[in-house]
Amino acid sequence: MKEELALFYQIFTTTKDAIERFMSMLDPVIEHAKDDHERLYYHHIYEEEEQRLSRLDVLIPLINKFQTEKEEKDFSPNNNEFNRLLQELNLEKFGLHNFVEHLDLALFSFTDEERSTLLNKLRADAYEGYQYVKEKLAAINERFDHDYVDPHAHHDEHHDHLAAPGTPPAANEPNKRRGFTVGSLI
Amino acid sequence: MKEELALFYQIFTTTKDAIERFMSMLDPVIEHAKDDHERLYYHHIYEEEEQRLSRLDVLIPLINKFQTEKEEKDFSPNNNEFNRLLQELNLEKFGLHNFVEHLDLALFSFTDEERSTLLNKLRADAYEGYQYVKEKLAAINERFDHDYVDPHAHHDEHHDHLAAPGTPPAANEPNKRRGFTVGSLI
Ligand SMILES: [Fe+2]
Ligand SMILES: [Fe+2]
Numbered sequence: 087m088k089e090e091l092a093l094f095y096q097i098f099t100t101t102k103d104a105i106e107r108f109m110s111m112l113d114p115v116i117e118h119a120k121d122d123h124e125r126l127y128y129h130h131i132y133e134e135e136e137q138r139l140s141r142l143d144v145l146i147p148l149i150n151k152f153q154t155e156k157e158e159k160d161f162s163p164n165n166n167e168f169n170r171l172l173q174e175l176n177l178e179k180f181g182l183h184n185f186v187e188h189l190d191l192a193l194f195s196f197t198d199e200e201r202s203t204l205l206n207k208l209r210a211d212a213y214e215g216y217q218y219v220k221e222k223l224a225a226i227n228e229r230f231d232h233d234y235v236d237p238h239a240h241h242d243e244h245h246d247h248l249a250a251p252g253t254p255p256a257a258n259e260p261n262k263r264r265g266f267t268v269g270s271l272i
Numbered sequence: 273m274k275e276e277l278a279l280f281y282q283i284f285t286t287t288k289d290a291i292e293r294f295m296s297m298l299d300p301v302i303e304h305a306k307d308d309h310e311r312l313y314y315h316h317i318y319e320e321e322e323q324r325l326s327r328l329d330v331l332i333p334l335i336n337k338f339q340t341e342k343e344e345k346d347f348s349p350n351n352n353e354f355n356r357l358l359q360e361l362n363l364e365k366f367g368l369h370n371f372v373e374h375l376d377l378a379l380f381s382f383t384d385e386e387r388s389t390l391l392n393k394l395r396a397d398a399y400e401g402y403q404y405v406k407e408k409l410a411a412i413n414e415r416f417d418h419d420y421v422d423p424h425a426h427h428d429e430h431h432d433h434l435a436a437p438g439t440p441p442a443a444n445e446p447n448k449r450r451g452f453t454v455g456s457l458i
Contacts, residue, residue, distance in 0.1 A: 123380040130373045187316045194309040
């Protein structure tokens with residue numbers, strides 16, 4: 087568990103820095119938006135990443151606390167704080183997934199070399215982080231076999247449309263979501 | 273507290289239904305998107321609302337549990353489950369806020385009478401729900417004066433740009449975020 091925690095810490099520290107770089111890129115775009123629609127669009131993405139940043143400000147110290155102060159016996163479903171950690175990690179797994187898509191959306195518009203190079207780098211990190219967090223959380227949930235039911239488990243099955251790094255965003259094929267109807271979620 | 277819980281229950285039940293109606297509207301738009309960019313854009317919003325729907329499937333029964341099984345003494349910061357309830361409510365306050373913006377973005381594109389009428393109705397409900405949840409959570413946090421620090425409190429101050437119902441989405445003026453820089457968040 088300590089090994090996973092060390093990597094979670096690294097992934098979320100990296101993504102926190104990535105959010106800040108992405109926000110700095112969005113800032114002038116919002117400022118100089120050509121109309122209200124464009125402004126709301128980028129501002130909305132900005133705010134969602136800002137919300138994620140605020141949550142990471144709480145999650146990163148929590149990961150660090152488990153990494154430095156806790157022992158194996160604390161990594162138990164009987165420990166409320168550990169359950170909270172798993173829930174927050176699960177939420178931020180989706181945060182990473184959504185970030186990959188925010189970057190893909192930006193890649194459609196910011197096609198100049200400077201911005202697209204940075205966006206592709208941030209995307210590669212976020213994608214790798216997402217895959218790691220997703221795999222490890224699945225393994226942890228299985229290992230503990232506790233009564234925590236991942237409310238997003240169903241959702242996850244549909245997330246394999248995220249393209250691997252290096253694949254152009256157009257290849258994400260969100261249209262692979264066939265059969266993935268509102269009804270199947272209820 | 274029982275009174276607030278009854279309204280939270282109603283707001284989140286209403287918004288759950290609203291998500292499903294919004295997803296049904298997005299479904300054919302994603303299916304018939306004119307290119308990959310447009311498809312990813314609507315699919316991304318669809319997924320974020322789907323994630324919210326999954327969280328509401330957990331939150332609504334939790335609200336109901338507090339409403340029906342718990343007594344005033346359980347509404348205490350010493351109760352882990354109550355703290356979890358407050359945290360989830362805080363997260364879904366942002367969920368409602370983001371939903372208002374998703375609807376505003378859709379209102380820019382879906383201008384036909386049938387869809388815009390429905391979108392405006394959903395937006396009015398979501399906006400009202402957001403305001404209620406925001407006010408009540410602030411009051412509850414103050415009443416208990418517990419050690420739970422709202423990690424989004426800073427963020428909230430910047431959310432008053434959401435226009436009141438009836439105001440056209442263009443009036444949201446996200447450009448009011450002046451002075452609201454990445455640096456001020458750290
Ligand atoms: Fe988003
Ligand atoms: Fe969004």
